[in-house]
Amino acid sequence: MKYNRTIKELEEHACKWWPDYLIEIQDKVSVLPKLLATQDKFISILILAKQSDPDILFNVMNSVKFSYNLFLKHLMVLTDFGSEPLQRINRDFSAYFPSKKFIYLTNGKEITYNFKGLPVKGSLTNTKMKTDVKGLQDEMCDAPLFRDIIMLLLYGANAKNDSLATIFSKCMVGNLLGNKEELKNYIKQRYIFVSRIIGGSLANNLGNAAQVYAESYFKKKLGNSYSIQSNGHIPNISQNNRTPTTFDLVVGHKGKYVGIEISFQVTTNSTIERKSGQAKDRYQMVNASGNYIAYIIDGAGNFQRSSALETICSYSHCTVAYSQKEFDVLINFIKEKIG
Numbered sequence: 001m002k003y004n005r006t007i008k009e010l011e012e013h014a015c016k017w018w019p020d021y022l023i024e025i026q027d028k029v030s031v032l033p034k035l036l037a038t039q040d041k042f043i044s045i046l047i048l049a050k051q052s053d054p055d056i057l058f059n060v061m062n063s064v065k066f067s068y069n070l071f072l073k074h075l076m077v078l079t080d081f082g083s084e085p086l087q088r089i090n091r092d093f094s095a096y097f098p099s100k101k102f103i104y105l106t107n108g109k110e111i112t113y114n115f116k117g118l119p120v121k122g123s124l125t126n127t128k129m130k131t132d133v134k135g136l137q138d139e140m141c142d143a144p145l146f147r148d149i150i151m152l153l154l155y156g157a158n159a160k161n162d163s164l165a166t167i168f169s170k171c172m173v174g175n176l177l178g179n180k181e182e183l184k185n186y187i188k189q190r191y192i193f194v195s196r197i198i199g200g201s202l203a204n205n206l207g208n209a210a211q212v213y214a215e216s217y218f219k220k221k222l223g224n225s226y227s228i229q230s231n232g233h234i235p236n237i238s239q240n241n242r243t244p245t246t247f248d249l250v251v252g253h254k255g256k257y258v259g260i261e262i263s264f265q266v267t268t269n270s271t272i273e274r275k276s277g278q279a280k281d282r283y284q285m286v287n288a289s290g291n292y293i294a295y296i297i298d299g300a301g302n303f304q305r306s307s308a309l310e311t312i313c314s315y316s317h318c319t320v321a322y323s324q325k326e327f328d329v330l331i332n333f334i335k336e337k338i339g
Contacts, residue, residue, distance in 0.1 A: 003294075003318035003333045007309050014321040017266055022209050031133050035074060036064045041066060042074045042181075049177040052152065057177060065141040068146035069130035075153040076131065078187070079170045083126045086149065089167075093119035096164060102151060104158040106174065117145030146299075179295060210264045210322065211248050213294060217327050222334070227252040234259050236268060237285050245282065247293075256338035257291040260330070263320050265301035272297075275309035283315035292337050296328055298322035 001010070045066060049057035060069060076082050089096060092270040102113040126132040129149065130140045140146065158175065176183045177332065197309020215230050232250030235255040239245055247259035259282070263272050273297075286293045293313055298321045302309060313319050318333040 001138050001329070001332065004316060005319045006315060007306060007313055008235075010297060010309070010313065011099070011281055011303055012322060013300045013326055015323055016298065016303070018264070018299075019323070022213060022264075026236070029133075030138055034070070035077060035135055038066075038070060039074070042071065043183065045071070046183055047171065047180050054174070054177075057154075058147065062149065065139070067136075068143060068150065069140040070136055072129060072146055072150055072153070073131040073136065073170075074195065075150060075173065078173065079153050081153055081168070081171055082191070083124065083131070085167075086129075087124045089152070090119045090124035096161075103160040104156075105160060107159055108154065110160065113151050113155075115148050118148045119145065119147065132167055135193065150170075158161045170326075176328070199272070214260075214262060214322075215249055217324065218249070218331065221328070221331050222251065225253065226278065227333075232259075232291065234286060234291055236289060237282075237291075239281060240286075245285070251334055252339070253334075253338045258317075258334050258338060259286055259291070259293045260296060261293070262322075263297040263299070263302055264294045264296075271306050272302045272308045272312075276305075276311045278310045278314040283317075286316075292317040292333075292335065294318040296320055296322055296326070296330070 003278050018288075023180055041064070045057065048060045064261065076086075081304075097115065097118075100115045100118075102115065104111055104113070118264065120128060127135060129145070130136065130138060150166060154174035154177075156171030158172065159165040159168060173186075176186055208277045211230060215228060216224075219228050227250075228253075229250045231246050231248065233244035233246060234250055235244045237259075245259075248262045249260040251258045251260065261275055263275055265271060283293055293316060295316045295318075297309065297312065297319060317337070318330055320330045
């Protein structure tokens with residue numbers, strides 16, 4: 001069997017797009033699919049609400065059964081005001097809000113909002129706000145803490161106190177409630193920024209899931225007689241004679257090793273270029289030590305980087321695509337070369 005494939009041979013076996021089982025794994029550990037799936041409903045609530053009466057917003061959320069913690073998570077992403085700055089607000093709450101009141105301006109009127117949930121004891125974490133993965137599985141509605149934070153993220157930029165307004169400068173969505181066109185324009189502009197966060201995080205998280213899934217598959221198929229390390233090292237392999245070279249996976253058996261690098265990108269990014277830049281040196285070091293290096297490469301984005309892939313294929317003992325059938329090819333290679 002030919003293990004060191006050309007780009008063309010590799011592409012014939014590639015699936016190009018994230019397989020369902022990887023997305024299912026990531027759904028369990030990421031909030032991003034939840035946000036993407038409910039984004040349209042979130043926007044419609046903002047459109048139905050009115051600037052002059054925030055209670056209408058909460059009434060709409062109640063009527064359509066949109067959970068407060070999910071709405072809060074959307075606002076945190078949209079305003080780029082997450083748990084870390086909120087923790088600081090909670091910690092120094094008495095300094096920011098000595099009267100436990102939030103005074104803000106809207107439509108030429110001064111509005112006073114009385115806090116009922118803030119501050120909380122200890123740190124105001126995503127867990128306490130129910131905005132982590134586990135928390136978002138629960139539909140938390142009409143809790144005072146959620147109302148307090150939602151109000152800050154809606155109207156913080158309108159705070160009467162100038163220093164507060166500066167801290168919450170991005171929190172101005174409340175000014176657009178009910179204004180369909182302005183909301184669409186604002187969200188469209190913000191989406192360029194937000195989509196980078198979501199897209200980058202999703203790609204990164206799915207990349208991690210790809211490594212985790214491959215590790216579990218090899219452990220199941222190879223059994224306990226093989227050692228399998230995530231982000232592992234091959235003995236005496238170092239690019240600077242001090243720091244061990246790290247491979248996405250390292251499979252060991254009877255003193256022999258196969259270092260495995262994994263890249264699955266449906267959009268182009270620098271990961272494949274980085275691995276390509278390292279490929280020659282890694283191959284030469286590993287080969288000289290009597291060990292092996294293999295690559296699991298897939299994704300439409302990676303195949304757009306033909307020069308990088310050509311380099312990787314040239315400096316690899318075995319190159320496979322990302323599927324169970326292809327993993328089995330790599331497993332055959334491992335058994336042939338290291339026993």
